[in-house]
Amino acid sequence: MVRVLFLGLLLTVAGCATNTGTGDASANERLRALYEREFAWRQGEEGYRRREDGDWERGPVWPDVSPGAQARRLAYWEQALAELATIPRDALSEDEQVNAAVFEEIISALVSNARFRSYEAPLNSDTFFWGGLHPRGSGFDDESAYRRYLARLRDLPRYFAQQQANMRAGLARGYTPPAVTLKGREQSILPYLARGRANPFWEPLEGLPGHLDDATREALRDEALIAIDEAVVPAYGALLAFLREEYLPGARRSLAARDLPDGEAFYRAQIRRFTTLDLDPKTIHETGLAEVARIRAEMLAVKDDAGFEGDLDAFIAFLRTDPQFVADSPEELLGVSAYVAKRMDGHLDEVLGFLPRRRFTIRPVPDAIAPFYTGGRGGLEACLMNTYDLPSRPLYNIPALTLHECAPGHALQAAIALEAPGSVPEFRARNYFSGYGEGWGLYTEWLGKEFGIYRTPYEDFGRLSYEMWRACRLVIDTGVHYFGWSREQALDYLARHTALSTHEVTTEVDRYISWPAQALAYKLGELLIREKRTEAEQVLGADFDQRYFHDEILRLRSVPLSVLEDALDAWIAAGGPDPYADRSGA
Structure with missing residues (x-):
């Protein structure tokens, strides 16, 4: 989820990427000098300073966020992009080409935000x-x-x-x-x-x-x-x-991003920022509608498996109101999450070829923010599970949430980014692209079905409800910010199509309204990963090994979706190899 609250995906991996392919030494050196200089400058602007051991620590003051400081940053980043444009991409090594693409995406987003003066909200x-x-x-x-x-x-x-x-x-x-x-x-x-x-x-x-x-x-x-x-x-x-x-x-x-100053351009820029894709709002909306229809058909099948005789609306009402699905205490909810995580531990060697040593804990969301917070978030050190208002946190949702936030989702993802062979530059290690990270998290919810994590039709419906929730985001976000939906329309749409509690429906819709385009990244990232997995299975046949497919995704660390797609295409073309087999680990 968001850079500030992702709790641990802001990593401290350091060093330059392992070179694969020759490239031109001069071009590689110019690029490294550029992104290392910019990142050190940006860290200083954000109030950090370099320690003697090379890591970063927060200094004695908070950042200067005045308009003058914002203008200074914009000018610096515009110059950085101009300098980047003078470095020929085809002269770079393979890994430095990835670094250049990632650096350009990061700096372009910073420039866009500064130009739209997003710091004013x-x-x-x-x-x-x-x-x-x-x-x-x-x-x-x-x-x-x-x-x-x-x-x-x-x-x-x-x-x-x-x-x-x-x-x-x-x-x-x-x-x-x-x-x-x-x-x-x-x-x-x-x-x-x-x-x-x-x-x-x-x-x-x-x-x-x-x-x-x-x-x-x-x-x-x-x-x-x-x-x-x-x-x-x-x-x-x-x-x-x-x-x-x-x-x-x-x-x-008003609600819509299009109602803001230069609103339509701002919304399209936010789509690019969060998804790292140039997509039209209408296309995103139509993709969401198609996904909603597909997932609804699967929901109907699971409802029948549960032996429920009413229609889907009645089934959702039953799931929202029956006390059997409500934890008796915060400790019970946390315990269910912990047990899901341990059951998944037993399958991780089937999911990944490279497994990290780092472990995570599971904690409740702090009381001060729990009433407005999402159901959970995960990162390097901990997964947060929201235990506020237990009736709004039905237990059938906890398996999917745990896979997404803990393992094989964000906590494991962050540990692999820290420990996997092949380092990445600091500016990449401390960056997070929502489409990549949240796409992986949502993909792991689907992956859990393969390993029997969802033990009842209710838990499987919880998985589908969470997937539907992300599909609905495509419809609601574009509905509000591009097509002019009302808040009531958005609330009704999410409530009708998912088994989320009324409290969660409200907090989620308000998040989409107040944070244009952020919610689009999840489903679009997951769709790309599943599309590439299907392609790999078809092309590679018996040679497809999901462990290496997943390793290829996670070894990249956080990258734009276009970079991820190119990497997976190359991996498929190479025959689906172990991506660590020819790497020294340096």
Whole structure:
């Protein structure tokens, strides 16, 4: 899902790609110099600095998000694209050609966002600039890290003031998320109004490392209490007042992206950003309608397998209301997810040739964001399962959700990106393309059927309901942002075609409305992977090995869908080999 909240797909893999094919040394060197220079500059712009061991750490201030800084970044990225255009692609090695394609896609998206001034709306119904600013867990390793953390606390008023100034500029030109999708989101600020040790920003101070002496520990805690009371609480308080008194009342009442300034061009640019494909909204809409019809036919067959005598609408109503499908406690829901993950563990050697050593945990979504959050998200360290409002989280959906977020989905995907043979440049290792990542996640839901993960017709219907949910996104996103659907039309369409709870239907539709095109990537990515798998099975016959097919996808790390398609075409043409067989692992 989104770059900020993907929790671990922002990896720390480093190094240059292993060269395959000769290429021109000069062209390769020019490209490497360009993307390494830009990435280091961009990290600095985002408030990071290089450590002695070569990795990155957050510095003492938050990024400068002022209009002047945004203009400076746009100029830099436009120059980077101009320099990239002078490097002949056919002179590059095979791996550097991939790097060039990925770099161009990333920088082009950054340029597009800057030109449309998307920084003037740093929030949507699901994600807010003020969330996730404090680390969760045991804190930091040394005094220096705590000093930088305290400096960032003191910098929050400046950072928030810049964000609010940008939002005022967006208000003035009608560039905001729709007001209806932001209703109640200001509640997420309330925990940060607590003073002292009750504030979430105090949490890292509970885990001060034991090697610090008592005087240092006491000083850090005293300074943290002052920073929380004098900087954090006032910053969040001013933000809350701004949202309640100015922003939420002034946010636009229309829904469609086409209603924004230069709206149709903006929507098409967002389609490109999230799907990495140049697609017409009408084509996407028609693809969605075709998928909805196909999946509905499969749903009817599963309903009959369950022995249900009513029609599909009645079956969906039964699934939404029967208490047998509701967990009695958050621990039960988490336990069901954990058991699905362990059952899938028993089949991973049939799914992949390369298996990583890294393991993930399963945690509940934090309380502060759970009411507005999706059913779950996964990444390198953890899969988050939403245990808020248990009746809205039916257990028959948990198997598909777990496969997508945990394994073989995002958590495993992230671990392979970190550990697989063949490194990638830093700018790629810390980037995430939704079409690639979410396409893989949705594909793994389908893959689970092959291994018996769905043990009842209800769980299989949950899988189909999740697939239908993603197909409906193609229809709803384009329906709202291109064809002018109302929110009621979108809610009704998703509710009629899936077994999602009413709560989930509402939060999901508001996400599509407030985040144009983001939801399109999932189904389009999955369709590409399944199309290429079918092609590979037909061409290779008995020589097709799904382990190597999956290895070929995941060894690339996150790439645009066009790059993925080219790589799979080449893999099929080569006879479907083990993609790691001729790689040194360097």
